[in-house]
Amino acid sequence: MPSAPVRGRAPYPVGVVHLLGAQDIGLEFPTRHLFTDLTIGINSGDRIGVVGRNGDGKSTLLRILAGRLQPDTGSVVRRRDVTVGMLDQADTLDPEQSVAAVVVGDRPEHEWAGDPRIRDVLDGLLGDLDRRSPVGELSGGQRRRVALAALLAGDFDIVILDEPTNHLDIEGVSWLADHLNRRWRPGDGALVVVTHDRWFLDAVCTLTWEVHDAVVDVFEGGYAAYVLQRVERDRMAAATEAKRQNLMRKELAWLRRGAPARTAKPRFRIEAANALIEDVPPIRDTVQLQQLATARLGKDVVDLLDVSVGYSGDSGEPVLEHVEWRIAPGERTGILGANGAGKTTLLKLITGAVQPDSGRVKTGKTVKITTLSQQLDELAAVDHLRVRELLQTKRTEYVAGGKEQTPAQLLEQLGFGAALLSTPIKDLSGGQRRRLQLLMILLDEPNVLVLDEPTNDMDTDMLAAMEDLLDSWPGTLLVATHDRYLLERVTDQQYAIFDHRLRHLPGGVDQYLQLSAESDSRAGGGDGPVTGGEKGAAEDGRRAAGASRPEPKISAAQARLINKELSAIERRLDRLQTQVATIEAAMLADSTDYTKLGEHNARLEQVRGEQAELEEKWLELSVQVE
Template identity: 60%
Template sequence: MAHLLGAEGIRLEYPTRVVFENVTVGLSEGDRIGVVGRNGDGKSTLLRILAGRQEPDAGRVTRRRGVTLGMLDQADELPDDQTVLDAVVGGRAEHEWAGDARIRDVIAGLVQEIPWDAQLRDLSGGQRRRIALAALLTRDWDLVFLDEPTNHLDVEGVAWLAEHLKRRWPAGSGGLVVVTHDRWFLDEVSTDTWEVHDRIIEPFEGGYAAYVLQRVERDRMAAASEAKRQNLMRKELAWLRRGPPARTSKPKFRIDAANQLIEDEPPVRDSVGLSRLAVSRLGRDVVDVLGAGVEFDGRTVLRDIEWRIAPGERTGILGVNGAGKSTLLGLIAGTVQPTSGRVKRGKTVKIAILDQRLTELDPILDDRVREVLARQRSSYVAGGKELTPSQLLERLGFSSAQLSTPIKDLSGGQKRRLQLLLILLTEPNVLILDEPTNDLDTDMLAAIEDLLDSWPGTLIVVSHDRYLMERVTDQQYAILDGTLRHLPGGVEEYLRLRRERDAANAVSAKVTDAPAAGLSGSERRAAEKELASIDRRMQRVSGELAAFGDRFAAHDQSDYEGLARLQEEQRRLQAELDELEGRWLEVGEALE
């Protein structure tokens, strides 16, 4: 592999601490590196040093002659008076960039809905971030450094970026280094992992899943002081091995070694036990959304939403920006009133929301963490163990010294964790998480997921973080064209539906612009044959659905796990029937 860039004997010290001590790393053609580590340990600083944007106190960085490097920093460096067009394609002529398939792909994947002539000063922070990423990716680089590139991207945007980076260079050429807390993204794009910790950079072979395995092996041999961290990562490894099948097929994920390490590790959640606790705390009635719709200024945001939320249900909500996810959460919480239909809440329901803002901390910014905790309840039960607020805070990564810190002086990630702690101490039985991963590193995300595993209530999550979504929820729904649709196939099914929808819209646009034409004889016969086949399948699925009332009645009502399986099968069949009905209408219209 040809050498691209290297750092030798790097040392960096700030007045209060040493960040790096004698660090040596190298990048060669074909390297795809994911960088992980706790917030504040130096991940972004490492990228700036390697890119030549920050000088180390000792050591040197060398780059092969002629190697070009592009970097996406966390700071917004775009000029306010620039237009979107100038920022993304620069001074290139229209025929030059419009004729480049890669540039068209970047524009479609990141900035298609942003007006070309808009000035950057008039755009939101998220739009500016996507424009900065597009501006980087429309140019040719031998090395690309990305610092938190998935911020402000939805699930589709993250999937697009991963696919783009995998196809950007031919195999064995180019180089990528990415800092991100998005663990699904890390697994998709990286073939090696660097962990930044304790002034060093420790290399691991493989993406995030393989890194977890090797770290568990390392921690198993570590001193007793590492026991808590080791146990948490064992749990993470157990989920990776037993979770979505794609995670177990990574070629560098050593399956036999992983199975040996987790053979005595229980499932991440005791679903039956949590369901029983949830029923005892909530009763049978949680929130029923019954044919609800919402309109704003004559525009329909949601329509005919039918969702009976069960005790202990763990649900993820997917949808593009502006699809109505926040409106749906507002319906559930009671902050948004339906313009049609109704929402019914159980008498014992107590809803709490962890949203993207930190406004609930505003009245206590001058208080010290210790003072705030002293005003809270004296204990909290997690996983069958009673914890004090201080112990719970320690579990979320706070040191004893930080208990004396004023809240206004906490980092963004620390404020986020404190916000979650204060919400949990109020003992809600319905918890809504709206983009909860902001400002959190991978270790803290694992710690929060571990805490949520023992939380006995109904959980609803909206997040662009696919890993978190799959990790803490048991089912997913999508908002598509204002309606709520169950996704038996999870995030993969959602992405497939979105691709099919986009393709159908593109075909529809072409048909609208083209002269009308009827079906040929062979096309008509094929359509009639498909319609008959759909009819038969609809009758079969409808018959199976009709039998579920008797199946539920005959089933042992104390067998929560069996009932959950029946409910999942019923939802899968209903989703299949919905798809068949949609296709039946399409084929029928074509035959008219």
Template identity: 65%
Template sequence: MAHLLGAESLHLEHPTRVVFDSVTLGVSEGDRIGVVGRNGDGKSTLLSLLAGRLEPDSGRVTRRRDVTVGMLDQRDELPDALTVGRAIVGDRDEHTWAGDPKVRDVLAGLVSDVPWDATIGELSGGQRRRVALAALLVHDHDILFLDEPTNHLDIEGVAWLAAHLKRRWPSGSGALVVVTHDRWFLDEVSTATWEVHDGIVEPFEGGYAAYILQRVERDRMAAVAETKRQNLMRKELAWLRRGAPARTSKPKFRMDAAATLIADEPAPRDTVELTKLATARLGKDVVDLIDVTVEFPPKTVLRDVEWRIAPGERTGILGVNGAGKSTLLGLVAGTVEPSAGRVKRGKTVKIATLTQQLDELDAVRDQRVSAVVADKRTTYLAGGKEVSPGQMLERLGFTNAQLSTPVKDLSGGQKRRLQLLLILLDEPNVLILDEPTNDLDTDMLAAMEDLLDGWPGTLLVVSHDRYLVERVTDQQYAVLDGAFRHLPGGVDEYLRLRRERSAAPTAPAAPTASAAAPAVFAAPALSGAALRAAEKELSAIDRRLAKLTGQVAAQHEAIARHDQNDYVGIGRLTEELRTLEGEIADQETRWLELSEQLEG
């Protein structure tokens, strides 16, 4: 594979620590690399160095001549006054970008719900992020560096982005380097993994699952070697302790060997350890939603929902942004009142919610971390043992220095850990997780999932992280058009239902007075056999339109996947697409004619 970009002996340090020390690596044609590591270890910094946005203290980054690089970072750099359309396609003429299947695919996948003429300043944070991603993807780049591209994307958006990146370049060309905590996405798009830790970048073959297998094997081998080393160390130390008079006569090489073993004592790398905490006893009655409707006029958010939550139930809830997932959780938690129906709660239910806003930390933002936990209790029971607040925090990955840090000065991931701990220390028996993966790295997510595996209470999860939902819940439901629907097929069934809803044609609206044909051309009213024949033809047209719409969608995908340099092939596929679209236009015209006759 042709070499695209290389980094040689990169060294970068901040006043308090070394970020990278003599890192050498390369990116070649066909590489699809996922970057993992703990928060703060330098993943985003690595991407900035490779993309040329940050200069190393020493070492260099070189790229092949004419190689183009595109990067999505976590900073919002779009001017507020810019319109959405101008931000994405620039000054290109409409017929130019509208005729490009790749551009149409990006627009449909990311910004179909964003007003084209709106200014960036009018958008929400999630919309701005999607516009920035769309603006990058509509251009051709040899290498894409993506820093947390799945932020603000729902499960459908993540699935679309994975599919787009997999077909974006022909096999063996282009390169992708992506930082994300979405492990399902990593497994879908990456064929190699870089782990950033302790100032180095360690390569692994394969996606996230393959990386975990290799890491477990590496740690197992290291544990075997460590056991042998510890046994030898104990023998050496015992030998050295055999009396002060004899010690002076010991050979110097034995003394040196013992000193080397002691000095080689490794520090544990993965310090995050969450252990089982006690929970309040939960009776047989938890929460029942009975024929519940919630309205925020003029919109009905939830309609006739019935959900009887069982003790120990582990449910994941899916739905697009704004579908009503948080409203549903609010009904369970008691923060939202139904417009109709009733909510019944068991007497022993104790509900806790891990929210997206970190509200639990507002009141203690100026206190030190250790003081916040100590204020609740002096000792805690975890895993059958009593531990101090400091020990509990250390198990969550806080260092001694961070224990005295004010809460307001913690990183996003550290605040998330502290928030989770404070909630668990209240010993709830119903735990609601509303987008719990924000600001957490893959190691912390794995630790949290390990805790949730042994959670004895009822667990309700809303998350766009497919890996987390499938990992910690036993069943999934979806909020679709105000209804609450069970998904026996899980996330795959949800994505299928969403695709069907998107592909289903909406019945053309009856012509308005201004758009209707002149009265002289109006068709006469039908009756008898002619009426039944017209109704039958109208029904057949509906089925045909549904089929044609699916064929058009498939044709768009075929064009997007086709080699863009094969102009003959692209032309043939485009002509087939025009034929399908022409037939749709003819069928819709006939549908309008029949509708008019039937109404007459």
């Protein structure tokens, strides 16, 4: 059974160094208490992901820990000489400074070019920018990347990041995860990050803080482990949590069934997950969805036939060239590509917002396409209405997932409580407006839905709710996003734009990242001249790539020995898991005896420490026999 979350603090192994602590923190706003008597700590080796609903205080908590905001009560204490670096969402860069000056200061090139960390950061985040350009000439997304690069180029004991994946494409998010995993030796440094990118949380974090209702619950592991533990917590909660529990159980079902990379876990953890989701139906009935979509769409949706398009004023090079794509009824497709590769242009060709320079776009007669754009223009004209009044302009009943539901019931699936129905649209938060925008689009009953970066302003709970709603939607779905988790969650296949061409990716996002890396390698790492520091970084990358090549296959005799050892480890893990359950039952029985509770807790930590060591050994051995 997964362990229950620890409120306010997590148990840490003996020998770690306490870096920073918040003691009895309280913070009150005019309309609510954000935190009350909150005690939380950061230790060396912590890699913490912070999740929670928008408005519950995630960013505020980071600012308190970084010393940028003083709480009303309590205090934050740092260990002597501990340094903290923070990336927040405010843009504070000097527009007159050059990119290089912001990142490396006034250090001469021969100094910073010899620093592998700085070379890695410059190549990973700013390879497409002229480092001599003033910051004031950059776009908002580019300025955000410069600020992130400036922070990562520094040497801090604790790095605090508030939405660092914003404005990063999939390659950038993958690079950032790899950089943070390599930045410190195991057990050194600490990371605290707020992000809605759930793939990133799984790739980087070993602890999860859930901020809710003026408290912080601490869970072991990244997002997938957090979902597993939260499902167990919700299963034991009151009946009023039933809807939330079912949603998270469905999320867990996808984590186990939809992402093969997440199955490389010890057997007893897989069995624990299976026990929780054994009665959860499949995420999507593909055949049924295709039949429904075919009935509404017919055989023809949208065909792109040898389509090319460019923009006037360009140097003659097209944005897209000779694209051939026949979109099928019920198809659920993700579109990948670097920033500026032409993803939005491709979607506009499909919707008819852009006409091709050559070739033809053929649209079926019964096709009704609707786009969830990156902006919120659809709500601008109805800002003066209350949510309830806007819903009254639609039909009174809709069929979703085989059931008749009112617009208010559908909106409840997206996290709107009854009180919000009377709220003026202009007073809704960005995430609430985004959810309302999605619902109003679905209530128009399109049969082709185009999502262009739909995750803006949404927290992890709301993303899960949106995905749950899309699961029961029967039409054709096209998604362009840098959110890898969402892409793998709601689509069944992926295409990518490379060199102005559209390419199918049977291997999904992993294949895209591999092809992108090969393309960068062939291009020599960039279009501009390569400095000595950049050459060194390229050589470091080649050495790292060589180091990551798989070792030769082991012999049959070695494989038998390893499998025997794996079986022994699994039996030991089963026994330890039984001990955990026994100790937890004893703690519950002795809940009023603090002396015995302390003894039980010490024993529990000892058993969990042994579990962690065995799991690590199991993973190392299992890789050798794959």
